[in-house]
Amino acid sequence: GAVVSQHPSRVICKSGTSVKIECRSLDFQATTMFWYRQFPKKSLMLMATSNEGSKATYEQGVEKDKFLINHASLTLSTLTVTSAHPEDSSFYICSARGRDHEQYFGPGTRLTVT
Amino acid sequence: EDQVTQSPEALRLQEGESSSLNCSYTVSGLRGLFWYRQDPGKGPEFLFTLYSAGEEKEKERLKATLTKKESFLHITAPKPEDSATYLCAVLFSGGYNKLIFGAGTRLAVHP
Numbered sequence: 001g002a003v004v005s006q007h008p009s010r011v012i013c014k015s016g017t018s019v020k021i022e023c024r025s026l027d028f029q030a031t032t033m034f035w036y037r038q039f040p041k042k043s044l045m046l047m048a049t050s051n052e053g054s055k056a057t058y059e060q061g062v063e064k065d066k067f068l069i070n071h072a073s074l075t076l077s078t079l080t081v082t083s084a085h086p087e088d089s090s091f092y093i094c095s096a097r098g099r100d101h102e103q104y105f106g107p108g109t110r111l112t113v114t
Numbered sequence: 115e116d117q118v119t120q121s122p123e124a125l126r127l128q129e130g131e132s133s134s135l136n137c138s139y140t141v142s143g144l145r146g147l148f149w150y151r152q153d154p155g156k157g158p159e160f161l162f163t164l165y166s167a168g169e170e171k172e173k174e175r176l177k178a179t180l181t182k183k184e185s186f187l188h189i190t191a192p193k194p195e196d197s198a199t200y201l202c203a204v205l206f207s208g209g210y211n212k213l214i215f216g217a218g219t220r221l222a223v224h225p
Contacts, residue, residue, distance in 0.1 A: 100163060102163050
């Protein structure tokens with residue numbers, strides 16, 4: 001299957017700071033990427049759909065000004081958590097959509113806000 | 115309401131004890147059903163895509179089947195390394211090309 005990377009894998013930041021997470025599609029061009037959030041022992045919660053060259057589409061209840069998404073190229077999408085607070089601590093996972101709508105997921109980023 | 119339900123929530127098996135996981139869905143216009151495996155602290159790993167009722171796919175000890183209402187993931191003679199959470203997701207008409215995920219089945223295989 002396709003390979004998707006995320007960086008960093010873990011990050012600890014102080015409350016009020018911003019954190020950027022990168023998601024790269026390593027072996028195919030992805031016009032569409034997705035950002036998910038996952039709570040312990042829960043399933044994936046879609047946050048937003050990232051489309052190359054256009055604005056991201058956010059799910060209901062997700063603050064677009066807090067979770068900034070940029071999809072500047074066919075292989076890179078970034079999620080920036082702005083003014084992070086402890087309640088933003090979570091496991092963030094990105095995916096890239098393949099030709100047949102299957103999604104290939106990155107390894108995830110564990111964010112801890114202190 | 116469009117919904118994906120997985121059962122059981124958790125399953126404990128002895129090594130070699132075959133079983134099945136269920137994924138039932140209530141969506142109109144199914145375009146694809148996807149199975150993933152997720153290990154703790156990692157992103158989901160793509161396993162299979164099924165598109166139409168009657169379709170089956172196999173990979174090692176896993177076989178996925180699809181009907182008009184549900185999908186089964188059959189695990190034959192499981193090994194401890196098959197322990198993981200198995201997620202299913204559906205893509206359907208009117209779903210804006212997004213996947214709807216079930217809550218998953220946590221599988222534990224003991225030697």
